[in-house]
Amino acid sequence: MKTLSALKSGRGGFVTQLLALAAPVIASQASSMLVNLADTFMVAKLGDVPLAAVSFAGNLSVPFMFFGIGAAATITPIISRRLGRGNLAEIGQIVAHARRLNWLIVLLYLVILSALNLLMPFMGQPDEVVQIAQFFLPIYTASLIGQQMFVCSRTIIEGLQDTTTPMLIGLACNVLNVALNIPLIFGCGSFDGFGPYGAAISTLICRTLMWLIMASILKRRLQKLHITPAPARTHHLTMRLFKMGFPMGAQAIIETFGFAMGGIMMGWISAKAIAAHQVVNSFTSMTFLMVTGLATAITIKVSLASGANDVASARRYAKTGIALGTVFMIGTAVLFSFGRHFFPALIITDPEALSIASSIMLVGAVFQIFDGLQVTALGALRGFADFAYPARVAALSYALTCVPVGYVCAFVFNMGPAGVWCGFVAGLALAAVLLLSRLSRRFLSS
DSSP states (O other): OHHHHHHHHOSSOHHHHHHHHHHHHHHHHHHHHHHHHHHHHHHHTTOHHHHHHHHHHHHHHHHHHHHHHHHHTTHHHHHHHHHHHTOHHHHHHHHHHHHHHHHHHHHHHHHHHHHHHHHGGGSSOOHHHHHHHHHHHHHHHHHHHHHHHHHHHHHHHHHTTOOHHHHHHHHHHHHHHHHHHIIIIIOBTTBOOOTHHHHHHHHHHHHHHHHHHHHHHHHHHHHHTTOOOOOOOSSHHHHHHHHHHHHHHHHHHHHHHHHHHHHHHHHHHOHHHHHHHHHHHHHHHHHHHHHHHHHHHHHHHHHHHHHTTOHHHHHHHHHHHHHHHHHHHHHHHHHHHHTTTHHHHTTOOOHHHHHHHHHHHHHHHHHHHHHHHHHHHHHHHHHTTOOHHHHHHHIIIIIIIIHHHHHIIIIISOOTHHHHHHHHHHHHHHHHHHHHHHHIIIIIOO
16 A cells, blocks of 8 residues: 555655654653743732642642553554554454443542542632633533543554644644633623633643544545444453553553652752752753654564564664663753753742752753653554553662652751752663663663
């Protein structure tokens, strides 16, 4: 089939192909982060209580959203491997069962978050915060339906070697989200707006649109490739997808837990430590998004090549991607080191907070290198269909290393905020060593 041949061959060298796939993912993720910042900024104008309520409700939902994204991420390499083999009929079956799996994840969202909404008054939050959050969370939970089903379609179309379409849809809807926030939060003319609930309504509208548009495009793409999603009459394949996706979803939650505990420990030190931590974290998050886009490209190309039994190309994509990620993160590490005073000063002015941020930036420079290594190695392992091992590494690295090492360095060795970040570095370093060792031993050896 001509279309399939074009998808399999690609254009340019290994570096060019990886960067061409990675660039749209990076742009899409960066736009999502900017929209989240815009939401926070707009709600903050309503006062501290609405901002606290929105943040509280959002924090309750984030772990489950990450679980859903992680669980769905296995679909991309599975689709790519079948595409590499030219097994289009099996792709149709996977699409149908992937949709069923993601609807089950949506149902899980609705049940758990509805229960958490009822339990809010017993979570030790101020009454005025709970009052707003209990109305905000149901609207936001409804938006997760569109979010998860968009992710489902996105992982399928990325498995078909297309990362540009999700980017364009994401960019357009993110711009629309910001535009809708203004009248829905603050009002327009005789319309008074909905206050903090307007942010949730805007998110609901945009995520639903993203899902419907992506589903429509995916339907046409599958028709063009003569792929027909077979009815999911049995549960066997759905359970297989769940068993492969669950470790990745669990890994996302564990990693989120490790870094969330670091933020909590910052609160044990001082409010200025929290501010400094948030500032440095904003810089490391941006660079992480970039290297994550590269990791996604590695997963796609490695799985496509390995599915076609082109082991040499699969190894080459893995090695090239890890090398690119390492070079990029070394560059950002140098930038962080020399700009440790300059970058935080762009956001904060308090001398004490600025001093803390500068000390964290030095540790953050080392953090960059190990972060790049572990995420690109993880992308390669996913491409080789190794899903369970990274979840065990996450538990060991983020829950059992990152948190205790950070606590000991910060409070036993009296290193303060920089000590918490030493815990991050220790966890990431262990993850990088274990993932690279696994990759080299099982997949890259001759």
